[in-house]
Every structure is written in C-alpha cells, then in structure tokens.
Amino acid sequence: xxxxxxxxxxxxxxxxVKPVHFEGLRKMGLPAEMAKKYYEQGADELIYIDIVSSLYxxxxxxxxxxxxxxxxxxxxxxxxxxxxxxxxxxxxxxxxDKVVINTYAVQExxxxxxxxxxxxxxxxxxxxxxxxxxxxxYECYTDGGRVQSGKNVLEWVKEVExxxxxxIILQSIENDGRQEGFDLELCKEVxxxxxxxxxxxxxxxxxxxxxxxxxxxxPSGVAIASLLHYxxxxxxxxxxxxxxxxxxxxx
Amino acid sequence: xxNMVGVINYGIAGNIHSIKKAIEKAGGIVKIINLKExxxxxxxxxxxxxxxxxxAISELKNDGLFEPLAEAIKTKPTLGICLGMxxxxxxxxxxxxxxxxxxxxxxxxxxxxxxxxxxxxxxxIDIIKPNQLLNGLEDEEFYFMHSYEVVNFHxxxxxxTYENHLFVSSIQKDNIYGVQFHPEKSRxxxxxxxKNFIEL
Numbered sequence: 359x360x361x362x363x364x365x366x367x368x369x370x371x372x373x374x375v376k377p378v379h380f381e382g383l384r385k386m387g388l389p390a391e392m393a394k395k396y397y398e399q400g401a402d403e404l405i406y407i408d409i410v411s412s413l414y415x416x417x418x419x420x421x422x423x424x425x426x427x428x429x430x431x432x433x434x435x436x437x438x439x440x441x442x443x444x445x446x447x448x449x450x451x452x453x454x455d456k457v458v459i460n461t462y463a464v465q466e467x468x469x470x471x472x473x474x475x476x477x478x479x480x481x482x483x484x485x486x487x488x489x490x491x492x493x494x495x496y497e498c499y500t501d502g503g504r505v506q507s508g509k510n511v512l513e514w515v516k517e518v519e520x521x522x523x524x525x526i527i528l529q530s531i532e533n534d535g536r537q538e539g540f541d542l543e544l545c546k547e548v549x550x551x552x553x554x555x556x557x558x559x560x561x562x563x564x565x566x567x568x569x570x571x572x573x574x575x576x577p578s579g580v581a582i583a584s585l586l587h588y589x590x591x592x593x594x595x596x597x598x599x600x601x602x603x604x605x606x607x608x609x
Numbered sequence: 610x611x612n613m614v615g616v617i618n619y620g621i622a623g624n625i626h627s628i629k630k631a632i633e634k635a636g637g638i639v640k641i642i643n644l645k646e647x648x649x650x651x652x653x654x655x656x657x658x659x660x661x662x663x664x665a666i667s668e669l670k671n672d673g674l675f676e677p678l679a680e681a682i683k684t685k686p687t688l689g690i691c692l693g694m695x696x697x698x699x700x701x702x703x704x705x706x707x708x709x710x711x712x713x714x715x716x717x718x719x720x721x722x723x724x725x726x727x728x729x730x731x732x733x734i735d736i737i738k739p740n741q742l743l744n745g746l747e748d749e750e751f752y753f754m755h756s757y758e759v760v761n762f763h764x765x766x767x768x769x770t771y772e773n774h775l776f777v778s779s780i781q782k783d784n785i786y787g788v789q790f791h792p793e794k795s796r797x798x799x800x801x802x803x804k805n806f807i808e809l
Contacts, residue, residue, distance in 0.1 A: 359772055362730045397796075402731055402752075431631055433752060433794045450624045450659075455754075455794065479660045479692070481727045481754045482624075524727055524756075555725050578725055608731030608750050 360606045361572050362579030363593055364403040365396035365586055366559060369438075370410045371422045376587055377409060377502065377535055386587040389426040396586060397430045399593035402608055404430060405458065405527070405557075405581055407486070408438030412461045413501045418445060420452045427453025435484055435527075446474050450482070458527060460486035461500040464507045464514070468521060475522025480554075484525040485518040487511060489544055491532055496544055503531045511544070512551050519552045526552065527581065530560045537563030537584050545575035557581050565591065565599040572605050611652030612807045615642040617678065617693075619668045628657050628690065631793035635803035645677035653806065654678075654685050658692025662701030662717055662757070665692055666709065679710045686809045687712075687785045688742075694780065694787030695759055703757055713782045715761035724772035727756040734767040734778045734790070742786050742805050743767060743779065749798035751778075751790035759789065784809075 367374045367389050374392050375383040386392070393404050406426055411418055418439050427434050436449050437458025446457045457478075463470050463485065474483045488499040489511045496511035515526055528548050530541040540561035549556045555578035562568050562585050571580060585591050597607045614637045616625050629639045632655065640651055648654075656678075658665055669675040681687075682697075689697045698709045701717035709717070720726055731750040736743050743766060753769070758776040769778035769789070779788045786806070792799030 359724070360730055360732065427627070428630070431627075431634070431794060431796055431799060433754065433791075434627075451626060453626045453630075455624060455627065455659075455791075477660065477664070480756065481729065482659055525729065553725055555727070555729050578729060 359578070360608045361577070361600070362402040362557070363596055363607060364405055364557060364579050364581040365401040365593065366405045366407070366581040366583045367392055367426070368407050368409045368583060369422070371408060371419045374587070375409070376584060389422060390428065393426045394429045396593060397432055400597060400609070401432060401593045403433040403435065403579070405435040406437070407458060409502050411439030413504065418449070420448060423449065423454065424452040437484070437486060442470070443473055443477060446478060450478070456482050456484045456525070458484040458486050460488065463518070464498055464500050464509060468517065471518055471521040471523050475524070480522050480524035483523050484527060485523045486527045486529065487515065487548070488529050488531055491530070491541065491544070499531060503534070512547060515548055515552050519554050523554060525554055526556045528556055528558050533561035534559070535584060536561070539563060539567045540571045542571065542574050545571060545577060549575050549577055555579065559583070565596060568596060569600060569603050569605060572600065612637045613640060613650070613652045614638065614655055614807065615640050615648060615651035615653065616655045616657060617642050617674065619665070619672050619674055624659055625657050628655060628793045631800055632803050635800045635807060637803065637807045643672070645673055648677055648681045652685065653809070654682055654687040656687065656689040656693035656696070658690065658696065660692060662692065662695055662703040662709070663705060663707045665696050666707050679712070682710065682712055682785055685784065686806070688806050689787040690793070691755060691789060691791055694789055695757060697785060697787050698759055698761070701757070712785050713761060713764055713780055713787065715759050715780070717757050717759055719756060720758050720771070720774065720776065722772050722774035727754060728771045729754050731795070732769050732771065734769050736767045738766050740766050740781060741809055742781070742802065744805055746798055746801060750795070751792065751798060752794040753790045755789060759787065
C-alpha cells in the first residue's frame with residue numbers, strides 16, 4: 359500500500375497559519391496559493407482546516423474554501439466548525455471530497471457521524487482526533503487543544519469507526535508544530551485499534567521522522583504542514599526520500 | 610467530437626463540483642442534469658456518485674431519472690465514476706440487495722481483503738484490454754476511495770491490486786464505460802482521461 363503524503367493547511371481565514379503547540383499563530387500565506395503549490399509538488403491530498411471557526415462559534419467561510427479547491431485536482435478534505443448535515447452538503451458543493459469533524463461530534467452529537475456516513479458514504483466522513491497524553495492514557499481534546507472531553511482516545515476511535523467514519527486524522531497536542539518527531543506509540547496504538555485508514559499529523563521535523571513513523575506505525579497517510587510551509591522540503595523531496603528507503607509512495 | 614457532457618445530479622450526495630471542473634479543464638462543456646428532459650440535449654453522460662448503492666438508486670428513482678437514464682445510456686457514450694460505475698451493474702449488495710441500471714452484467718460486493726477499508730489513495734491500473742478511454746494512460750496512477758468493488762469477468766478494461774487483492778478498476782460494454790477510481794482527483798492523468806472521453 360502506498361502511504362499517502364498529504365499537505366495540511368490550518369487556516370485562520372484569509373490566511374494559512376501555523377499554530378505552534380496549538381497556541382500562537384504565525385501567518386504562512388494564502389490557502390489558494392499554497393494549495394496550488396503543494397498540488398504541483400505532488401501532494402496526494404490536501405486537508406484544509408479552519409482552526410478558529412469552532413472556537414469562535416462562527417459560520418464556515420465557504421468562499422475561502424471554494425477558492426482553494428479551484429485549481430486542485432486531488433482529494434480535498436475540509437474541516438473546522440462543522441455542525442450539521444447541511445454543513446456537509448454545502449462543503450461538498452464548494453469542492454470538498456471529505457469533511458472533517460471533531461469538536462461537535464465529541465462534545466454534542468456523535469450521531470452526526472452516523473447520519474453523515476449514511477447519506478454521503480463513509481469515505482467522505484473523517485474524524486479528527488486531538489490527543490493529549492496523560493500518564494497512562496490519551497484524552498481527546500476539542501477546539502484546537504483547548505477543551506478537555508474526558509473521552510479516551512483509544513475508545514473514541516473505535517466508537518467513531520463503529521458509527522461509520524471512513525478515516526481518522528490523528529493529532530498529538532504535545533507534538534504538534536514542534537517539529538521534533540511523532541508520538542510513535544500513540545500512532546501505532548491508534549492504527550492498530552481500527553480497520554479504517556489513519557492519517558497521522560503533528561510532529562514531522564525531518565525526513566527521518568516520517569520514515570520512522572511509517573515503518574513503525576504503518577499509518578495510511580502522513581499529513582505535513584510545518585516542513586512544507588517553511589520550505590524545508592518539498593513533497594517531491596519527501597517522497598523521493600521515502601521511496602529510496604523502500605517505502606512505497608505514489609509518484 | 611461532441612463535447613456537451615451531461616453530469617447527472619441526483620440526491621443530496623453528489624459531489625459534482627470537482628467533476629465539472631475537471632471536464633471543463635479537459636475542454637468539455639458541462640450541463641448539470643437535474644431533470645429527465647435535459648438528457649435530450651447532451652452528447653455524453655457522466656454518472657458521478659458518492660454514498661451507497663441503495664441510496665443512489667432510490668435518489669435516481671425519486672428524481673424520476675432512473676428509467677430515462679437507463680434508456681439514454683444505451684445510445685450516448687457514458688462514463689460512470691466510482692459509485693457511478695457500480696450502479697451500472699445489475700445488482701448491488703450495500704445495505705441489502707438493490708437492482709442497478711443493468712447496463713453491465715455484474716454484481717457489486719464489499720472488497721474482500723484483509724486490510725484497511727476503504728481502499729484510499731493513488732494506485733496503478735493494469736490495462737488488460739487496450740481501449741480509447743485509457744489510451745496514453747498506461748503508466749499513470751489514479752485516486753481510489755471505495756469500500757465496494759464491481760465483480761465482472763467479461764467487460765474488464767483494467768485491474769488494480771490492493772494488498773494482494775486484484776479487483777476490476779475499469780470496465781466497458783459498448784458505449785458504456787466505468788472507472789472505480791476518481792479521474793477528477795487524479796492530477797493531470799485524470800484530465801487526460803476526460804479528454805479521451807470527450808474525444809470518443
């Protein structure tokens with residue numbers, strides 16, 4: 359199986375921002391321009407998350423999303439502030455192929471996963487997990503790492519699979535934006551807990567980190583932000599490195 | 610070359626935006642088809658589809674499109690994409706047993722593989738029957754995102770392997786084509802496929 363290399367755009371519209379450790383935001387560029395750049399570099403997918411809409415309880419900014427989707431002929435996952443089947447529907451209409459939910463499903467209405475999977479198909483329903491490490495367990499957080507939920511990550515991922523989610527994006531609150539490597543144990547435990555694809559985010563600081571993650575935890579995909587935004591590497595360079603080390607990736 | 614392409618819009622689930630964009634990029638003119646009457650004024654048909662086999666068929670029926678579409682695809686060059694390919698089959702087994710458009714003698718079953726499902730990501734296609742739709746695309750990779758597969762042994766254009774499991778990734782019966790992957794999400798290779806389709 360080819361491991362997917364995915365470019366992730368965290369946005370505070372109109373900008374792509376880079377949250378450091380889920381706090382403090384740095385402006386990195388405009389989503390449409392960066393999406394096109396990563397598409398041309400060979401990204402297998404794009405993920406666009408509006409990281410403030412849930413927190414501010416404001417409506418999703420559909421125009422921004424449509425502009426970003428426009429020149430990009432690869433799968434486009436969109437999330438941030440998704441609260442209803444109507445939100446799903448509108449997002450597909452502006453060009454999303456998958457919709458990413460987190461906060462609302464954890465806090466208020468996990469049934470939204472079931473409803474959306476039945477209507478749009480499992481493959482279109484992605485659940486984002488923000489995992490916070492405690493002594494001997496991981497807890498799901500919401501609202502960009504700000505709010506505790508009390509839910510155990512390993513139980514919650516099984517629940518969302520049962521409810522019909524088609525994919526999981528896994529973030530680690532400790533490792534996000536630090537570029538110091540992934541939480542390998544967390545990644546492996548989540549990948550091994552479910553039968554649906556898991557995309558790991560949070561932590562890539564060097565090419566070796568990505569290789570190590572894929573070899574150890576075998577995620578279906580790796581979502582990369584900082585490494586790309588700071589122009590440390592292009593997607594092609596990442597794929598080349600992986601491929602030279604015996605890891606299967608798409609061209 | 611007849612390039613007025615009708616994209617069937619049925620139900621709540623159709624992500625037709627990206628298909629429309631890709632066909633336009635390939636030089637086609639897109640007409641979104643909501644009503645059966647609109648099927649008359651187009652040269653070619655694209656059937657998109659996300660969601661389940663069962664819902665897709667019941668949406669087509671609710672919209673009054675099922676029978677007119679089954680009739681129209683007998684003469685117009687047609688391309689079914691993903692679920693749109695699957696519903697060309699005679700019967701599907703997603704959420705129970707449902708009769709399809711019966712354009713291709715095939716059944717749709719869940720992918721029989723000991724691996725993560727859905728099968729998601731870029732993958733190769735192995736062309737086993739040279740054809741116009743896949744012309745020039747022999748070495749390309751396409752984007753897959755599916756949990757079900759079309760089971761057919763007669764009309765296969767290409768196969769794909771996912772974790773040692775071989776499945777049908779494209780089919781053709783006369784003027785009707787189906788692809789399990791998403792050309793609209795497969796970079797330039799997908800645009801080229803739409804070009805080939807427009808030039809049929």
